[in-house]
Amino acid sequence: MSEYLWADDPPASEPGHPVRAMSSFPTSEPSVPIVVVEADASARSRLTMQLGERAVPVDTLDGIEGRYAGTPLLLVLGPSCSTIPGNTGAEGLLSRRPDVGAILIADNLSTEVFQQAMRSGFRDVLGAPVDTGQLNEAVRRVAQSLAVPSQGVTPGYAAPVIEEEHGKRGQVITVFSTKGGAGKSVLAANLGVLLAQRASGTVALVDADLQFGDIAVMLKLAPQHTIVDAVGSFDRLDVGFLESLLATHGPSGLKVLPAPLEPAFADQIGAEQMHKIIELLRSFCDFVVVDTPAYFNDVVLGLIEDSDDVLLVAGMDIPNIKNVKIGLQTLRLLNTPMSKIHLILNRANSKVKLEVSEVERTLQVKADALIPSDVVVPQSVNKGTPVVIDAPRSSIAKSLELLADRFAPPVATKKKRR
Numbered sequence: 001m002s003e004y005l006w007a008d009d010p011p012a013s014e015p016g017h018p019v020r021a022m023s024s025f026p027t028s029e030p031s032v033p034i035v036v037v038e039a040d041a042s043a044r045s046r047l048t049m050q051l052g053e054r055a056v057p058v059d060t061l062d063g064i065e066g067r068y069a070g071t072p073l074l075l076v077l078g079p080s081c082s083t084i085p086g087n088t089g090a091e092g093l094l095s096r097r098p099d100v101g102a103i104l105i106a107d108n109l110s111t112e113v114f115q116q117a118m119r120s121g122f123r124d125v126l127g128a129p130v131d132t133g134q135l136n137e138a139v140r141r142v143a144q145s146l147a148v149p150s151q152g153v154t155p156g157y158a159a160p161v162i163e164e165e166h167g168k169r170g171q172v173i174t175v176f177s178t179k180g181g182a183g184k185s186v187l188a189a190n191l192g193v194l195l196a197q198r199a200s201g202t203v204a205l206v207d208a209d210l211q212f213g214d215i216a217v218m219l220k221l222a223p224q225h226t227i228v229d230a231v232g233s234f235d236r237l238d239v240g241f242l243e244s245l246l247a248t249h250g251p252s253g254l255k256v257l258p259a260p261l262e263p264a265f266a267d268q269i270g271a272e273q274m275h276k277i278i279e280l281l282r283s284f285c286d287f288v289v290v291d292t293p294a295y296f297n298d299v300v301l302g303l304i305e306d307s308d309d310v311l312l313v314a315g316m317d318i319p320n321i322k323n324v325k326i327g328l329q330t331l332r333l334l335n336t337p338m339s340k341i342h343l344i345l346n347r348a349n350s351k352v353k354l355e356v357s358e359v360e361r362t363l364q365v366k367a368d369a370l371i372p373s374d375v376v377v378p379q380s381v382n383k384g385t386p387v388v389i390d391a392p393r394s395s396i397a398k399s400l401e402l403l404a405d406r407f408a409p410p411v412a413t414k415k416k417r418r
């Protein structure tokens with residue numbers, strides 16, 4: 001196995017990038033009255049049951065404002081409240097009362113409904129039927145933002161929830177290649193999962209392959225939101241809002257910002273938008289891992305600039321090596337510090353009459369990690385379970401663990417899921 005070690009491993013006691021200690025998210029929920037508004041009796045009682053006995057069910061918004069005058073209030077509006085998609089009749093109340101936080105449950109959750117609701121001052125929108133865990137998590141987040149003193153909070157904005165983490169600067173690791181199919185997404189997904197298992201704080205994975213991102217599929221996620229929702233309400237994007245858009249990978253706790261569901265939405269996200277998203281994420285995450293497409297554009301160049309480390313992935317064939325050589329030349333021309341570029345040779349054990357040393361000589365860069373080829377990779381991709389979870393004893397999982405060791409030391413007991 002030693003051939004799959006990093007070229008210049010640091011001693012185990014001195015990992016390349018120690019994980020900084022950080023406080024975790026507050027988990028207790030401030031006691032804010034919760035009112036469930038839904039005309040349909042069975043939908044109303046289902047939502048109320050999901051929230052437990054603290055929730056008060058009502059069938060309309062009439063009289064609510066007077067009944068809860070002068071006190072913070074959390075409204076959960078059921079699907080029947082949306083007379084026009086994303087429009088509920090609560091808009092006036094929400095603009096008058098910054099101390100009222102509202103969550104909308106929508107029958108057909110589309111980007112349009114989401115954007116309309118966020119513009120109307122909702123703090124979160126979830127698709128019906130809503131999962132109990134997701135609903136309670138959204139309620140906890142909004143309740144916490146309501147408990148923050150209101151000065152400086154504009155109506156409809158989620159106040160930053162994670163105050164004690166401000167000033168943090170998580171490490172950004174971008175996985176890139178100038179060759180399609182080199183293994184970027186497999187690497188990004190598995191590295192994200194390993195770091196989420198190891199780090200004491202939050203780890204996020206951003207799918208910046210904006211046209212054809214497959215991270216959600218690789219992690220078997222059915223996300224409620226994508227990066228399009230973040231830029232759709234760009235002027236009100238803050239930590240609390242961005243956090244509400246992240247999907248959670250249950251087995252590892254990794255937080256995922258998925259790519260748009262349709263390629264046509266990709267051009268809504270420019271370099272400026274991506275930069276802000278990364279800056280917000282790193283303000284409360286230990287690590288932000290980014291998957292990218294196989295070409296340079298403004299967004300990718302901005303990501304490379306913003307990154308602390310770039311994992312440049314190359315497969316073991318001549319077209320891969322040729323394209324990666326051009327990629328490296330481009331990065332040098334752009335004055336990218338070579339110290340942050342790490343060459344990762346994927347399928348490094350393939351019997352393809354190409355030696356690792358030959359590749360290193362051609363690229364004039366020493367490989368930082370060698371990842372073997374293994375049939376368990378496509379098998380795990382097809383299952384939607386990252387190979388480090390699906391086949392943890394395989395040689396590829398072990399090589400990925402060694403890659404993760406560079407950023408965060410392994411932990412004896414896995415951290416608890418959030």
Ligand SMILES: Nc1ncnc2c1ncn2[C@@H]1O[C@H](COP(=O)(O)OP(=O)(O)OP(=O)(O)O)[C@@H](O)[C@H]1O
Pocket residue numbers: 177179180181182183184185186187209292293294346347371372373374375377378379381396
């Ligand atoms: N080490 C490996 N062993 C076996 N198969 C692999 C390995 N790495 C990647 N693959 C397979 O290669 C295919 C492409 O991998 P992946 O999707 O990660 O590449 P990519 O660089 O993200 O591609 P794209 O440019 O299309 O986004 C996948 O089907 C994956 O299962």
Ligand SMILES: [Mg+2]
Pocket residue numbers: 184185186209214291292
């Ligand atoms: Mg990919």
